[in-house]
Amino acid sequence: MRKKALIITYYWPPAGGPGVQRWLKFVKYLPEFNIEPIVYIPENPNYPLIDESLIDEVSDELTIIKHPIKEPYKLASLFSKKSSKTISKGVILENSKQSFIEKVMLYIRGNFFIPDARKNWVKPSVIYLSKYISENNIDTVITTGPPHSLHLIGLNLKEKLGVKWLADFRDPWTTIGYHKQLKLTKKSQQKHKALEKQVINTADQIIVTSLVTKKEFENLTAKPIEVITNGYDNELVEKIILDSKFSIAHIGSLLSKRNPKVLWQVLSDLIKADKDFAKDFQLNLVGIVSEDVLNSVKNYMLSNYINNVGYLSHKESIKYQKKSQLLLLIEIDSEDTKCIIPGKLFEYMVSNRPIVAIGPKGSDIEIIIKETNTGNYFYYNDYESLKTTILTHYKAFKNGTLQSHAIGLQKYSRKKLTQALAELIKKQKN
Numbered sequence: 001m002r003k004k005a006l007i008i009t010y011y012w013p014p015a016g017g018p019g020v021q022r023w024l025k026f027v028k029y030l031p032e033f034n035i036e037p038i039v040y041i042p043e044n045p046n047y048p049l050i051d052e053s054l055i056d057e058v059s060d061e062l063t064i065i066k067h068p069i070k071e072p073y074k075l076a077s078l079f080s081k082k083s084s085k086t087i088s089k090g091v092i093l094e095n096s097k098q099s100f101i102e103k104v105m106l107y108i109r110g111n112f113f114i115p116d117a118r119k120n121w122v123k124p125s126v127i128y129l130s131k132y133i134s135e136n137n138i139d140t141v142i143t144t145g146p147p148h149s150l151h152l153i154g155l156n157l158k159e160k161l162g163v164k165w166l167a168d169f170r171d172p173w174t175t176i177g178y179h180k181q182l183k184l185t186k187k188s189q190q191k192h193k194a195l196e197k198q199v200i201n202t203a204d205q206i207i208v209t210s211l212v213t214k215k216e217f218e219n220l221t222a223k224p225i226e227v228i229t230n231g232y233d234n235e236l237v238e239k240i241i242l243d244s245k246f247s248i249a250h251i252g253s254l255l256s257k258r259n260p261k262v263l264w265q266v267l268s269d270l271i272k273a274d275k276d277f278a279k280d281f282q283l284n285l286v287g288i289v290s291e292d293v294l295n296s297v298k299n300y301m302l303s304n305y306i307n308n309v310g311y312l313s314h315k316e317s318i319k320y321q322k323k324s325q326l327l328l329l330i331e332i333d334s335e336d337t338k339c340i341i342p343g344k345l346f347e348y349m350v351s352n353r354p355i356v357a358i359g360p361k362g363s364d365i366e367i368i369i370k371e372t373n374t375g376n377y378f379y380y381n382d383y384e385s386l387k388t389t390i391l392t393h394y395k396a397f398k399n400g401t402l403q404s405h406a407i408g409l410q411k412y413s414r415k416k417l418t419q420a421l422a423e424l425i426k427k428q429k430n
Contacts, residue, residue, distance in 0.1 A: 002036040005140045005425050006133065008125070008150050010118060012041040013058055016051030016313070018252070018343040022170060022230055023144055024057060025414040026421055033422035037062065038138070040129065042069035042121065053313040067128045069121040072113060103183070110182030114191050115173070116147040126156040133161060140428050144168040146176075151199045158202055164428035167203035170230075172213050175336050196220070205424055210364040212339030228420050229368075230343040231412040232350045235315075240322040246277070246397045247307075248356070248390075249284040249324035251317050251344050256292040257332045260358045262380055264300040266387045270394075271305070277394060281305050283328075286312055286320050321351040325397050326390075331359035333380045338363040346412050349374045354393060354404045358386070374406045 007027065011019035027037045043066035058064075113119055133141070141163045143154035151167050158165040173196040174189075184192070197220055200206055206225040208214050214225050271278040283302065286309045297306055309320070321327060327348045331337050341364050348355050349368075355375025359365055366377040378386045396402035410416060 002031070002034050003140065003426060004036045004038060004136070004138045005030070005142055006038045006040060006129070006138050008040045008129075008141065008143045008153055010042060010045065010145075010147050010150060011047070012039065012045075012064075013054035014050050014052050015045070015047040016049035016054070016311070018230075019146070019170065020051075020054060021314070021343050022168075024054065025231070025233055026418050027062060028057065028059070028233075029415050029418035030422060032415070033419055035422050035425055038136075039064045040125070041066055044068055044071070046071040049311060051313045053315045065132065067121075067125055069118065072117045072120075107183040110184045111188045114188060115152070115195055116149050118147040119149045119152070122149055122152045122156065125153045126160065129153070129157060130160060133157065133163060138163070140164045140166070140425055142166045142168060142425075144170060145173075146171055148173050148196075148199075151203075152195070155199055155202055158204075164205075165203045166205045166207060166424060166428070167199055168207040169213060169217075170209055172216065172336075172339055173199075175216060175339075204428055207421075207424070210339040210341050211367075212364055216339065226420070226424060228417055229341060229412060230346055231414045231417045232346040232409070233414040235318050235347075240319060243282070243323050243325055245282040245325075246280040246394055247282045247284055247324045248326040248328050249286060249320050250328040250330065251286045251321055251348075252342060253288045254285065254290060254293045254330065255332075256290045257334070258330045259290075259293045259296050260330050260380065261296055261300075262378075262383055262386060263328075263330075263358060264296055264302060266383060266390060267302060267305075268300040270387065270391065271302075276398075278305075280394070280397075282307055284309060284320060284324055286310075286317055318347065318351075321347060321353065324353060325402055326393055327351060327353050327355045327375070329355055329357040329359075329365065329375075331357075331363065331365060333360050335360065341365055341368065345369075349404075349406055349409055349412065352404050352406075354402065356386075356389065356393075358382075372406050372408055372412075374404055374409075 007023060009023050013020060027039060030037045039062065109117060141154055141157050143150045145151050154165045154167055157163055174192050200217055200221045201223060203223060206217060206223055207228050208225060209229050211227055214227050217225050271281060283305055284307045288311055289308060297303060329345060331340055338360050345365060349372055355369060357365055357369055357375060357377045358380060361379050369375050369377050376389050393402055
């Protein structure tokens with residue numbers, strides 16, 4: 001008999017962006033490991049990004065239950081549609097560039113909606129799910145955040161029904177970079193930390209996506225913590241012809257602080273020094289790009305070399321990954337981002353294209369790229385080595401020999417990762 005697992009998630013198709021991919025893929029493979037997933041989602045969510053193509057990946061046999069949610073971003077949009085939309089996407093401007101309305105909205109978001117803007121979904125969800133769990137013989141609940149308010153649903157169900165509860169942290173809670181931009185009062189900061197500590201000390205099993213986050217949580221709890229990273233799936237796309245240009249592609253959001261000026265300087269200098277490089281070079285930006293990044297690109301005289309594609313469906317993004325000559329991965333240069341492993345890294349790794357990554361020293365990204373031999377990792381002050389590497393890649397491109405030489409990728413396949421998850425679920429015995 002299959003073990004039932006109730007998965008509580010906010011992001012689900014047609015939501016776009018990286019937040020939806022992790023559990024969409026887990027749910028796809030769990031039945032192969034004798035786990036029956038049941039997915040609980042909002043009936044009327046306010047998703048900042050939409051990708052209709054992901055609906056096709058949801059099995060008709062999957063049980064999905066829904067309950068209404070009150071979305072404050074819908075109300076906020078009545079005052080400033082642009083500001084509410086950018087904040088909900090995670091695009092937060094530097095303080096000096098924020099309008100008065102944006103500052104007020106961030107203060108309200110940070111101090112009146114703890115842990116996040118979906119907090120009002122907790123109480124009605126607990127009432128609804130308590131009845132559903134009892135009637136359907138479910139003994140295991142999984143919550144995934146952000147939004148971390150969903151962990152409060154798990155917390156309440158654990159205390160009320162005694163179910164086994166796995167809390168999955170796709171990102172950290174109180175140490176995530178944008179927390180510092182929410183204008184939190186001291187009281188609000190303490191409340192966040194208290195809720196975080198309560199969650200990770202009440203859940204039966206903690207799941208995180210990085211070793212750095214695991215080490216951070218080990219200082220807060222003695223509960224078991226398992227690292228299950230994101231991964232790659234075998235995407236079926238038609239045969240891709242590589243770009244004739246020496247193209248470097250960044251897939252995903254380029255937020256204001258994810259702005260590698262060292263790279264723009266390198267590219268600008270190479271263009272000035274080499275006419276052939278200038279003729280061949282193209283930078284593909286696929287996803288949301290902040291005005292700060294676009295202004296930096298302009299200041300380094302790179303505007304004519306940019307193909308600003310905008311947001312694409314996951315399927316179309318995969319095509320860009322496979323046809324571009326190099327793949328660019330940028331993480332914010334901060335202590336707080338060492339634990340962030342973008343989901344696109346794993347898709348990059350199986351695209352057979354070399355990765356050029358820039359981020360903080362000691363990050364999990366650096367470890368994974370080195371152990372899989374999928375590219376090069378640089379810090380924000382690595383001008384000379386970054387320039388040398390891009391020039392080396394360009395020469396290989398001209399010789400027709402530019403490609404990746406990956407090793408040991410199998411452990412990051414979605415199916416293999418789901419197997420590890422299934423084993424954790426089966427361990428939970430009442």
